[in-house]
Amino acid sequence: xxxxxxxxxxxxxxxxxxxxxxxxxxxxxxxxxxxxxxxxxxxxxxxxxxxxxxxxxxxxxxxxxxxxxxxxxxxxxxxxxxxxxxxxxxxxxxxxxxxxxxxxxxxxxxxxxxxxxxxxxxxxxxxxxxxxxxxxxxxxxxxxxxxxxxxxxxxxxxxxxxxxxxxxxxxxxxxxxxxxxxxxxxxxxxxxxxxxxxxxxxxxxxxxxxxxxxxxxxxxxxxxxxxxxxxxxxxxxxxxxxxxxxxxxx
Amino acid sequence: xxxxxxxxxxxxxxxxxxxxxxxxxxxxxxxxxxxxxxxxxxxxxxxxxxxxxxxxxxxxxxxxxxxxxxxxxxxxxxxxxxxxxxxxxxxxxxxxxxxxxxxxxxxxxxxxxxxxxxxxxxxxxxxxxxxxxxxxxxxxxxxxxxxxxxxxxxxxxxxxxxxxxxxxxxxxxxxxxxxxxxxxxxxxxxxxxxxxxxxxxxxxxxxxxxxxxxxxxxxxxxxxxxxxxxxxxxxxxxxxxxxxxxxxxxxxxxxxxxxxxxxxxxxxxxxxxxxxxxxxxxxxxxxxxxxx
Ligand SMILES: Nc1ncnc2c1ncn2[C@@H]1O[C@H](COP(=O)(O)OP(=O)(O)OP(=O)(O)O)[C@@H](O)[C@H]1O
Ligand SMILES: [Mg+2]
Numbered sequence: 001x002x003x004x005x006x007x008x009x010x011x012x013x014x015x016x017x018x019x020x021x022x023x024x025x026x027x028x029x030x031x032x033x034x035x036x037x038x039x040x041x042x043x044x045x046x047x048x049x050x051x052x053x054x055x056x057x058x059x060x061x062x063x064x065x066x067x068x069x070x071x072x073x074x075x076x077x078x079x080x081x082x083x084x085x086x087x088x089x090x091x092x093x094x095x096x097x098x099x100x101x102x103x104x105x106x107x108x109x110x111x112x113x114x115x116x117x118x119x120x121x122x123x124x125x126x127x128x129x130x131x132x133x134x135x136x137x138x139x140x141x142x143x144x145x146x147x148x149x150x151x152x153x154x155x156x157x158x159x160x161x162x163x164x165x166x167x168x169x170x171x172x173x174x175x176x177x178x179x180x181x182x183x184x185x186x187x188x189x190x191x192x193x194x195x196x197x198x199x200x201x202x203x204x205x206x207x208x209x210x211x212x213x214x215x216x217x218x219x220x221x222x223x224x225x226x227x228x229x230x231x232x233x234x235x236x237x238x239x240x241x242x243x244x245x246x247x248x249x250x
Numbered sequence: 251x252x253x254x255x256x257x258x259x260x261x262x263x264x265x266x267x268x269x270x271x272x273x274x275x276x277x278x279x280x281x282x283x284x285x286x287x288x289x290x291x292x293x294x295x296x297x298x299x300x301x302x303x304x305x306x307x308x309x310x311x312x313x314x315x316x317x318x319x320x321x322x323x324x325x326x327x328x329x330x331x332x333x334x335x336x337x338x339x340x341x342x343x344x345x346x347x348x349x350x351x352x353x354x355x356x357x358x359x360x361x362x363x364x365x366x367x368x369x370x371x372x373x374x375x376x377x378x379x380x381x382x383x384x385x386x387x388x389x390x391x392x393x394x395x396x397x398x399x400x401x402x403x404x405x406x407x408x409x410x411x412x413x414x415x416x417x418x419x420x421x422x423x424x425x426x427x428x429x430x431x432x433x434x435x436x437x438x439x440x441x442x443x444x445x446x447x448x449x450x451x452x453x454x455x456x457x458x459x460x461x462x463x464x465x466x467x468x469x470x471x472x473x474x475x476x477x478x479x480x481x482x483x484x485x486x487x488x489x490x491x492x493x494x495x496x497x498x499x500x501x502x503x504x505x506x507x508x509x510x511x512x513x514x515x516x517x518x519x520x521x522x523x524x525x526x527x528x529x530x531x532x533x534x535x536x537x538x539x540x541x542x
Binding site: 050052080081082083084087088090092094096097098101106107109110156159160163192233 | 421423424426427428429432433434437441442444445476506
């Protein structure tokens with residue numbers, strides 16, 4: 001089933017035309033990687049999918065984006081509901097300066113869930129899903145900032161899972177982490193794919209090749225090539241894609 | 251080899267530092283030695299537990315409690331006014347206002363702090379009190395309420411400005427994390443940004459309290475000059491500072507016991523503001539460590 005569908009999307013920051021005629025469809029329960037040189041618009045496109053760019057004054061968008069068939073920029077859409085459904089994990093782990101428990105419970109509380117048992121259960125379940133439960137189950141009331149970077153990032157994933165999204169957007173989620181933490185995050189993404197649709201931006205070609213089902217190559221604001229990961233990395237149909245993945249530029 | 255110009259500058263800087271330290275030490279020395287004279291005549295227990303303060307009357311009592319209660323009451327009213335207002339203004343400026351508005355309004359607020367306090371005093375006495383008397387007939391023409399309220403307005407900039415700095419310093423990534431989970435701007439401001447800035451806000455509140463305790467003109471003019479052991483905001487009260495002005499401006503003889511009461515009151519004031527400053531310094535240090 002089509003989960004995300006972008007139709008002829010153009011994005012501008014003021015006069016700067018940063019995304020050009022993007023057409024792309026993402027299926028349910030898949031991992032899609034966005035690759036491309038710095039400044040090509042990967043983050044911008046990712047952030048149009050949960051309307052995170054709404055806060056930038058100069059941001060303008062043309063074209064349409066549908067999630068589960070609904071136009072997410074429609075006036076009737078509540079952006080808070082959209083973001084609940086489309087979660088986001090950022091490049092640098094950004095836990096709140098609260099306890100581990102409070103970090104995961106935060107999303108539930110802001111959405112009006114106050115039943116203690118329900119909150120406890122969801123916190124535990126989310127931490128288990130994020131493969132962090134065993135490491136933190138005895139210190140849930142400790143500050144989140146006392147965790148290691150890799151643990152903090154998994155906490156951020158748990159926090160996102162707690163509000164029960166169906167899509168998770170990840171913007172270079174492992175780029176600030178050591179190789180072991182990175183491997184854990186990658187493994188986690190593989191498991192989460194069963195239940196969620198994942199879109200991940202990465203600068204790491206091997207990572208894209210390892211974890212994604214489909215890969216989109218962006219270059220200077222254009223979607224140059226979008227195909228099955230196995231095809232795009234072994235037999236790209238575009239010269240620019242080939243140059244990029246073989247490291248001849250970017 | 252240093253150039254001689256640099257050597258001179260260095261010496262001048264060191265000298266001004268030394269002068270400042272010596273002045274402070276001198277003040278503390280005078281406070282201690284003069285109040286030692288006071289406590290030689292008046293037992294400490296009288297000072298701490300007597301419920302009247304009447305050194306200028308025929309029947310003399312030397313209990314600091316009425317002055318402390320006056321100081322406590324006006325400070326409490328001031329902080330109860332300034333804290334909510336200051337934080338709302340700080341949140342508005344840091345989270346809601348656009349950059350241009352923030353750039354214009356913040357300095358304007360800081361001007362509030364530059365208005366001479368005597369002006370605030372007369373404002374309290376001649377505007378606020380008559381206005382409040384329409385609703386509270388039992389309000390005296392000198393009262394703790396008006397003085398406290400106006401003092402609160404006066405310290406709003408202390409709290410709003412320092413709190414705003416603290417809020418503004420909260421990393422953008424925390425706000426994004428909150429929005430990313432579907433939080434509204436209001437939820438993000440009050441459940442993430444304000445708590446993350448809480449130590450900075452606390453410091454601003456403590457400095458505001460120190461400012462209120464040390465404030466003199468407003469209370470001397472609008473709260474009256476009658477030591478009164480009460481927590482009723484409608485009544486006349488006298489604060490430690492107002493008492494010190496009263497004696498300093500009167501014709502009390504130098505070296506007399508009445509004269510020495512000023513130093514006993516002064517050292518009490520000093521102890522409180524000193525403690526508050528240290529607490530705020532300590533919080534600031536802890537807070538810096540946390541983000542480093
Ligand atoms: N807030 C903004 N205001 C104005 N221009 C922006 C803003 N954010 C990004 N841009 C511009 O939009 C273009 C695309 O940026 P974007 O961050 O989407 O690139 P990216 O592919 O994610 O790059 P990177 O790999 O470095 O993260 C760049 O030219 C950038 O300068
Ligand atoms: Mg980016």
